[in-house]
Amino acid sequence: MSGGDEPRSYYVGMDVGTGSVRAALVDQRGTLLAFADQPINQWEPQFNHHEQSSEDIWAACCVVSKKVVQGVNLHQIRGLGFDATCSLVVLDKQFRPLPVNREGQSSSGLDHGAIALWFLPLQPAWPRP
Numbered sequence: 001m002s003g004g005d006e007p008r009s010y011y012v013g014m015d016v017g018t019g020s021v022r023a024a025l026v027d028q029r030g031t032l033l034a035f036a037d038q039p040i041n042q043w044e045p046q047f048n049h050h051e052q053s054s055e056d057i058w059a060a061c062c063v064v065s066k067k068v069v070q071g072v073n074l075h076q077i078r079g080l081g082f083d084a085t086c087s088l089v090v091l092d093k094q095f096r097p098l099p100v101n102r103e104g105q106s107s108s109g110l111d112h113g114a115i116a117l118w119f120l121p122l123q124p125a126w127p128r129p
Contacts, residue, residue: 009078012068016057018042023064025072036067054089054097057111 009028012097014021019042025034038060043051090098 008076010069010072010076011079011081011113012065012077013081014061014063014065014083016040016082018085020065021057021060023061023068025068028078034068036064038063 002061010033011026011028013024013026015023018040020037020039022035022037024032026032040052040060041056092098
């Protein structure tokens, strides 16, 4: 209990970046209570062509989210915020992941399902302050 009479509320923030997934648990006052990060595998089969496995990214999301809420009453979690870098996951008609590289499979030689692609950063379309 916080303040003696109201139940504590928690919020989870998740950030999927280029090299890792990060998660934080904060309370209703914004106090950071837990933090976790998990690396994401990356492949560069050719210059400026980067690939990641969507299954690997999802697994990393699951790892960090479970770490930050460990020991927390899940009924007290009031929100989940999600942020991710620009990526693309291609699915077939049955919503199964499809590789999008030239060879039709992941460059690592393993079956990783869909491949998330990203390219060199683009300038934002909105004016900067």
